[in-house]
Amino acid sequence: MTCIIIEDEIPAQKILKNFIAKIPSLELIDTFNAAIEANSFLNSNAVDVVFLDINLPDMSGLDFIKTIKNPPAIIMTTAYSEYAVNSFELDTIVDYLVKPFSFDRFLKAVNKAKERMEVADVIQEDNEEVIFLNVDKTLHKIVLNKILFIESERNYITVVTENQRLSYIDALKNWNAKLPEKTFIQVHKSFIINSLFVSKISGNFIFIKDNKIPIGRTFKQELLAKLGI
Template identity: 75%
Template sequence: MNCIIIEDEIPAQKILKSFISKTPSILILGIFKAAIEANSFLKNNTVDVVFLDINLPDISGIDFIKTIKNPPAIIITTAYPEYAVNSFELDTIVDYLVKPFSFDRFFKAINKAKDRFETSKNPIEETENILFLNVDKTHHKITLNSILYIESDRNYITVVTKNQKLSYIESLKNWVEKLPKNQFIQVHKSYIINRKFVDKISGNEIYVSANRIPIGRTYKQELLKQLKIIQ
């Protein structure tokens, strides 16, 4: 994996460089003191992981992420743990390292980024409606038609069938783009459902094979249209 470091503190840069040098699976392409300096590099180079401080001199790390189109995996590095909850709302963030962090903690973050990287290269192998999901280095076999719903929780996806619940690092957006539109419908910012298993709709909830799933206000009209429900 290729990475860059966006960090304005020299000691923090040195620690990251030292830890990365001990990790064969990752290569540093560049080190930047400010997000603006890194912006053009990201546009012109393939970067798989960004080590990103939140408090930067020009723009905050969180605000910078929101400006990147198709951002790579982000590992936040900062001295302020109180930012962790809000930052994990961005599904491109795979981990949050609070300074000072150990090599063991760093290596755990790298493994999370590696899982995201491997999943993004080949997240789903499909043959005649059979899917193999790469979860924790194991390929789990399911069929597309067996999926009840897909749930997003921060930077994790859970694929739910009648017999399985498989969770791994992924964004819901990627599933929306890959699933057949005539079968799967996004009903909430955190949920995609299989219309085949819809039992009923009650208020702002949809029942999918007895599972109660919230309906987002901005998704309801399209959902009713897709299901051909006359109001």
């Protein structure tokens, strides 16, 4: 995987360069001290992973992300742990590394970026795992990795994608065996979510697209652990 560093602190650059050099699958292409410098590079060069500081001299890392067309996998680096929970945007941000971070924690973030790329490749190559749901005497094709979330209410299950909302009689526990463990997480007694579509976590709620989903108290610790927070 090719990568770049956007970081204005020289000691932090050195740590990232040292960690990257230890991972054979990572190739560092360039290092930038400011977001503006990196912007033109990203517009004309393909990069798999960006290690991006939040506090930069010209603009914040979070604002910079909004300027990138088709952003690559982004691993944020920050000295402020509150960003990791309040602004967790997995649409573009794969992980947050809170300074100072260990090599083990760095490697975990890199593996998450690799996993996300592998999942994206599977979808792009149309090697999609699908199921058919019998709803109202009609078989509906569902691509598992395109499910946003699944909701349970009384004896009914509602499967939600960007284009479909299908409800039928079933139990949520039956879905845990059907779904890929790498991307689907149960966050509440009534909800299973697809972590690929999480936009942010705020307090005891997780947001997917325009949907606000509660996080159960007994599920929150496991959720944060699986997201690497």
